[in-house]
Amino acid sequence: MTDPTSEEPADWPTGRLLFTLVRRIEHEWNDHLAGWELNHAGFPVLLHLFKGPRTQRELAELSGVTEQTMSKVVARLERSGYVTRSTDPRDRRRRAVAVTEAGRRAAAEAGQRQPAEDLTVRGLDDDQAQAFRELLVTMVQAGRPDATPPAR
Structure with a gap:
């Protein structure tokens, strides 16, 4: 039986375990x-921009945040020299956000696979890490709006 007030992680509900792990990572x-x-907010924005310029609205939708939040994220990236904003050629009322060469380099260096893997699978052996990854992929795919519910 789970006990969300216990000090022992083995007693915690799955949600508390997941929340604790996610916050640590x-x-x-x-x-x-x-x-x-x-x-963690700006890094994926740079990756989204690798495919070409996007509006702040598009970036907000891709990131699952409000446009107001994305505006702050983009402003921070712009101050760091990682993105530029210009008039969107598709709609002159909107601003297009594009990644700079400095932003591409920073994302490529920061996003090297090994540091991220080390953070997320600490304490697991190779088989456990692979099984954990497969479970995460399944859970991410199941949470997509176009996902087909799993068979029971």
Whole structure:
């Protein structure tokens, strides 16, 4: 039986375990990204921009945040020299956000696979890490709006 008030993680509900793990990884990932003046909010925005310029609205939708939040993220990236904003040629009322060469380099360096893997699978052997990854992929795919519900 689970006990959310217990001090022992083995007694916690799955949600508390997941929340605790995610927060730890987020803090450690932010510490890693700080070397490039990035954080967990700005880093994926740079990756979205690798495919070409996007509006702040598009970036907000892709990131699952409000446009107001994305405006702050983009402003921070712009101050770091990682993105530029210009008039969107598709709609002159909107601003297009594009990644700079400095932003591409920072994302490529910060996003090397090994540091992220080390943060997320600490304490697991190779088989456990692979099984954990497969479970995460399944859960991410199941949470997509176009996902087909799993068979029972």
